Amino acid sequence: AQSVAQPEDQVNVAEGNPLTVKCTYSVSGNPYLFWYVQYPNRGLQFLLKYITGDNLVKGSYGFEAEFNKSQTSFHLKKPSALVSDSALYFCAVRDGSGGYNKLIFGAGTRLAVHP
Amino acid sequence: EAGVAQSPRYKIIEKRQSVAFWCNPISGHATLYWYQQILGQGPKLLIQFQNNGVVDDSQLPKDRFSAERLKGVDSTLKIQPAKLEDSAVYLCASSFDGRNTIYFGEGSWLTVV
Numbered sequence: 001a002q003s004v005a006q007p008e009d010q011v012n013v014a015e016g017n018p019l020t021v022k023c024t025y026s027v028s029g030n031p032y033l034f035w036y037v038q039y040p041n042r043g044l045q046f047l048l049k050y051i052t053g054d055n056l057v058k059g060s061y062g063f064e065a066e067f068n069k070s071q072t073s074f075h076l077k078k079p080s081a082l083v084s085d086s087a088l089y090f091c092a093v094r095d096g097s098g099g100y101n102k103l104i105f106g107a108g109t110r111l112a113v114h115p
Numbered sequence: 116e117a118g119v120a121q122s123p124r125y126k127i128i129e130k131r132q133s134v135a136f137w138c139n140p141i142s143g144h145a146t147l148y149w150y151q152q153i154l155g156q157g158p159k160l161l162i163q164f165q166n167n168g169v170v171d172d173s174q175l176p177k178d179r180f181s182a183e184r185l186k187g188v189d190s191t192l193k194i195q196p197a198k199l200e201d202s203a204v205y206l207c208a209s210s211f212d213g214r215n216t217i218y219f220g221e222g223s224w225l226t227v228v
Contacts (some may be wrong), residue, residue, distance in 0.1 A: 036219070043119075043206055044158070044219040090157055100170040101213045102148065105157030 002027045002095040004074075006106035013081045014114050021076040021109045023091030032094035033064055033074040034103065039087045047089075050074060061085070081113045117141065119220035121207050127226045133195035136223040139188070140209030148217065149182055149192050150206040158206055162191065165213065197227045 003026045013019045025031050032051055036044040048059025055067045065076045076089060088110050092103040120139040124157050128134050140147050150158035161180065164173040167187035175182070179198070184190040194201055204222040 034216075042222075043121075043221040044208075046216055046218060065135060092157075098171060100146075100163060100165060101210075102160050102163055102171060103158075103217055105159075107155075107157045 002093045002097075002104050004033075004091045004093045004106040006089075006091055008107045008109050009107075010110045010112060012114065015083050016080050019078050019081040019085070019111065019113070021089050021091075022112060023074045023076065023106060024092075025072050025074060025093050027093055031067075031074075033065075033067065034092040034094070035059065035063070035074075035076050036090045036092060036105075037061075037087050037088065038108075039111045044090065047076070057075065081111075083113045083115055086111055086113045119207055119209050119221050121220040123223060125224045125226075126219065127228060128197055130195055130199055130227050131196040133193065134197060134225060135191055135193045136205050136207075136225075138190045138192070138220060139156075139189075140207070141218060144209035144211050144218075145187070146210040146213040146217075147184055147190050148208040148210075149190070150208060150219075152204040152206055152222070154203070161192070161205075187222030194225075197225075199227050201225060202227045 003025050034049045035047040048057050050057050050067045058064045063078050073081050090108050091106045094102050147164040149161045152158040161175045162182045164184045167184050181190045206222045208217045208219040210217045
């Protein structure tokens with residue numbers, strides 16, 4: 001079965017510093033990986049996805065993610081964090097078993113950016 | 116382009132009462148999903164529709180939850196009777212054909228007291 005793990009419940013970073021939110025995956029076949037962000041009292045917003053090709057994927061709001069096949073990881077990164085980046089971040093993997101695609105989510109990582 | 120619309124945004128009910136949530140997906144999207152997000156957890160798929168047919172409802176508690184998408188457009192998720200553990204955010208999402216990016220609505224926040 002497809003799954004993702006987010007090993008950190010919370011990540012704290014100072015504004016202006018680089019940030020990394022970790023995600024590891026376990027899949028059979030080629031992985032299709034996603035990052036979503038959830039702001040307080042809001043739904044999930046799509047940030048970026050990896051399907052194939054370049055291992056460095058660029059997304060919305062200055063975020064990027066690095067796909068690493070040997071380490072089965074898909075970490076979310078941003079060179080310089082903003083206070084407004086504080087939110088809940090979810091990594092997800094596409095599960096196509098049964099012939100129809102759905103997303104399997106990790107438990108989420110809360111990012112806190114301090115001024 | 117309008118996003119996924121959900122209503123109501125917030126609902127508080129007593130246990131054993133019933134509640135219904137409505138979702139209108141992005142225009143032209145054939146695939147519609149209902150996810151349940153309990154506080155502190157990632158979203159979990161409850162049911163997936165392809166047009167007006169159910170393709171995955173393996174994690175839907177069918178003794179109390181039901182969902183329909185009669186005309187292949189908007190959808191309703193119902194809970195009857197509600198339990199305390201049903202307190203969660205119910206997220207509706209849609210995708211053009213299930214192979215493309217999945218877009219989520221703002222969610223319907225349910226509190227059962």
